[in-house]
Amino acid sequence: MSIDTITLQSFIAVAETGSFTKAAKQVGRTQSAISQQMSKLENLLGKPLLVRNKILGLTPEGEIFLGYARQIFSLYREAIDRFKEPELEGEVRFGLPENFASAYLSDVLADFSRIHPRILLKIECDLTLNLFERFKNNEFDLVLVKMHRPEDFPNGLDIWSEPLKWVGKSELINFKKPIPLVLSPKPCVYRESALITLEKSGIAWRLAFSSPSNAGTIAAVKAGMGITVMPYTMIPHGLEAIESSLLPNLADTHVSLLKHKADNLAINTLEGFVLQQIRK
Structure with missing residues (x-):
């Protein structure tokens, strides 16, 4: 057998x-x-x-x-x-947030390039709102975007939703002093969620570190400079979610895929490949 x-x-x-x-x-x-x-x-x-x-x-x-x-x-x-489909060829411009690229898609995109060597991938990482603006200006064929609600991007394909978590060292939570935060600069969905949530709860905060780099954010949190906000499944090794009743719960984050053309086989193939791998 x-x-x-x-x-x-x-x-x-x-x-x-x-x-x-x-x-x-x-x-x-x-x-x-x-x-x-x-x-x-x-x-x-x-x-x-x-x-x-x-x-x-x-x-x-x-x-x-x-x-x-x-x-x-x-x-x-x-x-x-x-x-x-060995004949597939062309160029696909794909934009996505850096944390998704590092957490989920590096191996996925490498596999796609190996299977379809005649498709040229042009990949750029940026903040979600920047990606969306550039997508509207036809700078990308596909973009992955993060948002508070699926209806924020009504024409997008909703991929998944998951809770946001406070991440860092719990000893930094001391309401006698403003909570130190490690956040990306504006415009950032996670930053907005963190600040709105704290302000609604009347909790004082200060920005201790700001970087558009996901690697820089992780390094600053590991160094104890402050706490940050991340999707639960993207919390890296060496960091943990803060389970404390002193911090308010954060809203879920949603992820959508936006696409311009429906008749381009190269673009559709990358879309299907990314969706299949992410949903695993």
């Missing part, structure tokens, strides 16, 4: 969802079919891959095999995509 790509995809789905039912919906098969595939896979490898308790999990062997499964399936998809 050989291992086919559907079995690999099913195993990856089971590992990521922790459920035969959810995995079945994800890959378009029945729950019993997924269960049978996993049993056959374990028999083939001669090792237990899954812990079948109340919560479905991976054995140590399953964790190891998951790495191989992801690599094999990724190469399979890359080969299919590469030869399915």
Whole structure:
């Protein structure tokens, strides 16, 4: 018995969802079919891959095999995509905030360039409101933008929403003194959210550090210069969300993708690739 790509995809789905039912919906098969595939896979490898308790999990062997499964399936998809539309060529101008580029899209864009080497990507990072203005001036074909509400960009494709968190050292929260903040300069959605929230709560603040660079912001917060605001899933290693009743809750942040042309195959291909990878 050989291992086919559907079995690999099913195993990856089971590992990521922790459920035969959810995995079945994800890959378009029945729950019993997924269960049978996993049993056959374990028999083939001669090792237990899954812990079948109340919560479905991976054995140590399953964790190891998951790495191989992801690599094999990724190469399979890359080969299919590469030869399915090898004629794609052109230029795509893509704008996005720096924190998204560093947290999510560096590997994604490298993979896209490898699969479609004849598509020239022109990528620029900027603050959301600057990206939107430049998008309206036709400087970009695609932009990722952050906002407070999905309706802020009514023509955008809403990708996801998540909570914003205060990030930094909790000992800096001392209401006898203004709270030191590390924020990007105007115009910045996170900056606006932080300042509006603090002012509504009557909490004094001061700007301790300001930089348009995401790396600069992270360095300043790690150095204890102040606290900042980040989406929960983008909090980097070495920093933690501040869980304190002294700070008010922040509104969720929303992310949308804006596109000019609907008939450009190169642009549409990048759009689909980015959406697929981000939603994983």
